[in-house]
Amino acid sequence: MSEESFPVEVDVLTAAEELKNGATLLDVREPMELEFCKVNGSLAIPMGQISRQFSQIPKEGCLLIMCHHGFRSGQVTAFLRAQGYENAVNVAGGIDAWAQAVDTQMARY
Numbered sequence: 001m002s003e004e005s006f007p008v009e010v011d012v013l014t015a016a017e018e019l020k021n022g023a024t025l026l027d028v029r030e031p032m033e034l035e036f037c038k039v040n041g042s043l044a045i046p047m048g049q050i051s052r053q054f055s056q057i058p059k060e061g062c063l064l065i066m067c068h069h070g071f072r073s074g075q076v077t078a079f080l081r082a083q084g085y086e087n088a089v090n091v092a093g094g095i096d097a098w099a100q101a102v103d104t105q106m107a108r109y
Helices: 012-020 047-052 071-082 094-101
Strands: 024-027 063-066 088-091
Touching: 012 063, 012 088, 012 094, 047 071, 063 071, 063 094, 071 088, 088 094
Parallel strands: 024 063, 063 088
Antiparallel strands: none
């Protein structure tokens, strides 16, 4: 994925490849959701805390945003892009799609 034009959204298979290439995965689910399952190495900041934790969110490189099904992460992606994070990319289908296509051993809820 080119840093010159990050897409607004990618599927989970593309996201998994981007993680291998050094992308950051920002999980915006709530802490109780993370207890069920999570992608190792992801940065966890609940959706409601995003605006208070900008300093933790990288503006360089691909920034993949994930939630349970993709709705909240879509909202966070739009918000971050409006704040100048042109590298923010929504992961369509969220952790649920990830568990079905990327890590089939992952617990689903």
